[in-house]
Amino acid sequence: xxxxxxxxxVNKSFGGLQALHDTNFEITKGKITCxxxxxxxxxxxxxxxxxxxxxxxxxxxxxxxxxLDGLTRQQIVHQGIARTFQNLRLFIDLTALDNVLAAxxxxxxxxxxxxxxxxxxxxxxxxxxxxxxxxxxxxxxLADRANDYVRNLSYGEQKLLCVxxxxxxxxxxxxxxxxxxxxxxxxLDNIMALMRRLQTEGKTLLxxxxxxxxxxxxxxxxxxxxxxxxxxxGTADEITSDPELxxxxxxxxx
Ligand SMILES: Nc1ncnc2c1ncn2[C@@H]1O[C@H](COP(=O)(O)OP(=O)(O)O)[C@@H](O)[C@H]1O
Ligand SMILES: [Mg+2]
Numbered sequence: 031x032x033x034x035x036x037x038x039x040v041n042k043s044f045g046g047l048q049a050l051h052d053t054n055f056e057i058t059k060g061k062i063t064c065x066x067x068x069x070x071x072x073x074x075x076x077x078x079x080x081x082x083x084x085x086x087x088x089x090x091x092x093x094x095x096x097x098l099d100g101l102t103r104q105q106i107v108h109q110g111i112a113r114t115f116q117n118l119r120l121f122i123d124l125t126a127l128d129n130v131l132a133a134x135x136x137x138x139x140x141x142x143x144x145x146x147x148x149x150x151x152x153x154x155x156x157x158x159x160x161x162x163x164x165x166x167x168x169x170x171x172l173a174d175r176a177n178d179y180v181r182n183l184s185y186g187e188q189k190l191l192c193v194x195x196x197x198x199x200x201x202x203x204x205x206x207x208x209x210x211x212x213x214x215x216x217x218l219d220n221i222m223a224l225m226r227r228l229q230t231e232g233k234t235l236l237x238x239x240x241x242x243x244x245x246x247x248x249x250x251x252x253x254x255x256x257x258x259x260x261x262x263x264g265t266a267d268e269i270t271s272d273p274e275l276x277x278x279x280x281x282x283x284x
Pocket of ligand 1: 044047049067068069070071072073074075076
C-alpha cells in the first residue's frame with residue numbers, strides 16, 4: 031500500500047549550501063505529524079518542495095500514490111495539499127473575511143481568464159462564498175473579527191487566520207509552518223484545540239513546531255530533521271527523551 035504522502039530521496043541545495051540531504055519520510059493519513067529540528071534544519075524547505083514553491087534537485091514527492099513532480103502550486107492545492115507560511119503572508123490592508131475569500135479556489139481573478147470574463151461571478155455565487163468564508167472564520171474562532179482589518183488583529187488572531195485561509199482551499203492535507211510560535215498561553219491553547227478538531231474532522235496535519243509542550247500535546251508522530259537529514263522518527267516521548275537529539279536541538283538552536 032502506498033503512503034499517504036511520501037518524500038523520497040530529496041536533495042536541495044542553495045549555491046554551496048545543501049539544505050536537504052537525501053531526505054526521506056512518509057506521513058500517515060489522519061495523523062498529526064510534527065516536524066522538529068534546529069533552525070536551518072530544512073523544515074521550511076521541505077514545505078516549499080512539497081507544495082511546489084521550490085523544485086527539488088533530485089528525488090520527489092508522491093501524494094496518495096501520485097507524483098507531484100512538475101505540478102504548479104495551484105495544481106498541488108487542487109490535489110489537496112495547502113500550507114501556511116512562517117511569515118504569515120496575509121493581506122494586512124484587507125479584512126479577515128476578504129483574506130479568507132481570496133483563498134477560496136475557483137474565484138474570478140484566480141486566473142487571467144477568470145478576471146476578464148468572470149463567468150461564474152454572479153451575485154448568488156458571491157453571497158455563497160461570503161457565507162462559506164464566514165463559516166470558516168467561525169470555525170477557527172474569528173467570527174467576531176470578520177470585518178476587521180488584518181493589521182488590527184492580534185498576532186495570535188493573524189495566525190488563526192492563516193489556518194482559516196488553508197481551510198478555505200478545501201485541502202485535506204494541511205502543512206502548518208510554526209502555527210504556534212510567538213503566541214501567548216491562551217492563544218496556544220486555542221491553536222492546539224483547533225489542530226485537534228481539524229484532525230477529528232478528517233484532516234491530516236504536518237506541523238513545524240518548536241515548543242516541546244505543544245509537540246507533546248498534539249503529535250501522533252514526530253520527525254526530527256537535522257542539516258537536511260531525517261535523524262529520527264518516533265512518538266513525542268521517544269524524540270523528546272533522546273539525549274542525543276536534545277543535544278543537537280539545544281546546541282544548534284538559539
Ligand atoms: N531560498 C533560499 N535561498 C538560499 N538559502 C536558503 C533558501 N531557503 C532556505 N535556505 C537555507 O537553507 C537552510 C534551511 O532553511 P529552512 O528550510 O528555512 O530551515 P528551517 O525552516 O528548518 O529553519 C538554511 O541554511 C537557509 O538559510
Ligand atoms: Mg522554517
